[in-house]
Amino acid sequence: MRILDPHIHMTSRTTDDYEAMYAAGVRAVVEPAFWLGQPRTSVGSFLDYFDSLVGWERFRAAQFGIRHHATIALNPKEANDPRCREVLDEIPRYLLKDGVVAVGEVGYDSMTPAEDEVFAAQLQLAREAELPVLVHTPHRDKLAGTRRSLDVVRESGLPAERVLVDHLNETTVALVRDAGAWAGFSIYPDTKMDERRMVALLRDHGLDRMIVNSAADWGRSDPLKTVRTAHAMLDAGFTADDVDQVLWRNPVELYGQSGSLVLDPVPGFVAGEVPAPAEFEGSSVHRGARV
Numbered sequence: 001m002r003i004l005d006p007h008i009h010m011t012s013r014t015t016d017d018y019e020a021m022y023a024a025g026v027r028a029v030v031e032p033a034f035w036l037g038q039p040r041t042s043v044g045s046f047l048d049y050f051d052s053l054v055g056w057e058r059f060r061a062a063q064f065g066i067r068h069h070a071t072i073a074l075n076p077k078e079a080n081d082p083r084c085r086e087v088l089d090e091i092p093r094y095l096l097k098d099g100v101v102a103v104g105e106v107g108y109d110s111m112t113p114a115e116d117e118v119f120a121a122q123l124q125l126a127r128e129a130e131l132p133v134l135v136h137t138p139h140r141d142k143l144a145g146t147r148r149s150l151d152v153v154r155e156s157g158l159p160a161e162r163v164l165v166d167h168l169n170e171t172t173v174a175l176v177r178d179a180g181a182w183a184g185f186s187i188y189p190d191t192k193m194d195e196r197r198m199v200a201l202l203r204d205h206g207l208d209r210m211i212v213n214s215a216a217d218w219g220r221s222d223p224l225k226t227v228r229t230a231h232a233m234l235d236a237g238f239t240a241d242d243v244d245q246v247l248w249r250n251p252v253e254l255y256g257q258s259g260s261l262v263l264d265p266v267p268g269f270v271a272g273e274v275p276a277p278a279e280f281e282g283s284s285v286h287r288g289a290r291v
């Protein structure tokens with residue numbers, strides 16, 4: 001089984017997670033730029049965060065045999081904070097960096113005028129950079145938020161096949177599929193979408209343009225939810241090829257449109273062995289200790 005988790009915030013996770021993910025078949029991830037849980041107070045905080053997504057985190061994942069990619073954006077929640085707005089001028093140069101496969105997460109949190117403006121501006125950045133876009137749908141008022149997001153995407157002129165609309169459920173899936181966009185589902189341990197409901201959605205809507213992620217972050221979440229969904233599919237009678245389509249080929253096709261996915265095995269990596277003492281800007285995953 002090979003898995004690409006197309007939405008996971010590895011910066012908030014431990015090396016144990018990387019090891020468990022690799023052992024279960026996860027070979028590549030995409031980490032969207034998002035909120036820290038508390039407000040950033042200056043543009044510099046974003047730049048250090050973006051640098052870590054394309055630098056240290058990419059290095060750290062490779063130490064555990066996993067190919068790491070990022071999506072870059074001003075997230076919907078902080079679009080409302082005027083202290084953060086200038087980061088929009090910095091984003092274009094990050095979109096050119098190695099391992100950046102999309103603009104995201106963009107979209108709505110509370111559907112404010114400031115969010116409207118930042119969402120539309122970032123869709124234009126994606127257009128200019130010819131990159132896919134990851135659209136986050138709000139956790140409150142999801143149906144209205146999804147509808148409005150699709151309208152804004154349509155007005156932007158971005159081709160639907162480059163758009164992934166994420167955090168969907170039974171009430172929003174048809175809207176996104178009818179629009180021709182990719183439908184993303186975040187599988188959580190105790191709220192919202194779970195594996196069983198996901199399998200039912202795949203049965204009802206088919207496998208094309210369907211994307212499953214763990215969305216694991218600093219909150220209650222499980223970085224193996226992609227794997228658990230794969231097993232739930234097999235238990236429900238889907239074939240190994242079906243699993244490969246949903247958990248690997250679909251996200252590869254979507255983010256592959258960036259031309260920046262790296263999917264070959266990490267050279268020299270041996271599962272279960274302590275990673276070689278390679279360094280990134282003078283730091284290693286061994287915190288200075290040599291092995």
Ligand SMILES: [Zn+2]
Nearest residue numbers: 007032034215
């Ligand atoms: Zn997220």
